Amino acid sequence: MARKINVADKLGVNNYHTDETHSHITVNKENDNLQEIDQVVRVCPAALYSVDPSGEVFFEHLGCLECGTCKALSEGKVVKEWHYPEGSKGIQYRFG
Numbered sequence: 001m002a003r004k005i006n007v008a009d010k011l012g013v014n015n016y017h018t019d020e021t022h023s024h025i026t027v028n029k030e031n032d033n034l035q036e037i038d039q040v041v042r043v044c045p046a047a048l049y050s051v052d053p054s055g056e057v058f059f060e061h062l063g064c065l066e067c068g069t070c071k072a073l074s075e076g077k078v079v080k081e082w083h084y085p086e087g088s089k090g091i092q093y094r095f096g
């Protein structure tokens, strides 16, 4: 019987050249709109956004798929600034 592969398994085989010190995405910590925060938390396919019970949003840039979904949804709201990682940093896409 074939083993089922879940999302965490799939994300775990990605290759990254991580930039440990610089996040390519900046979160607007002054935005306290819980509906907008919840949308970003739910939309990120890598589950990099989280919110604590007080409504504070947290973001971890390592593991970003650079899909741009959070930018398209929330730039100027929860997402303060979004750009690709510098140089050859970030996710390494594979083809085939």
Ligand code: SF4
Pocket (backbone or CB within 6 Å): 025, 043, 044, 045, 046, 047, 048, 063, 064, 065, 066, 067, 068, 069, 070, 071
């Ligand atoms: S670009 Fe995609 S993977 Fe990266 S934080 Fe935004 S939604 Fe998540």
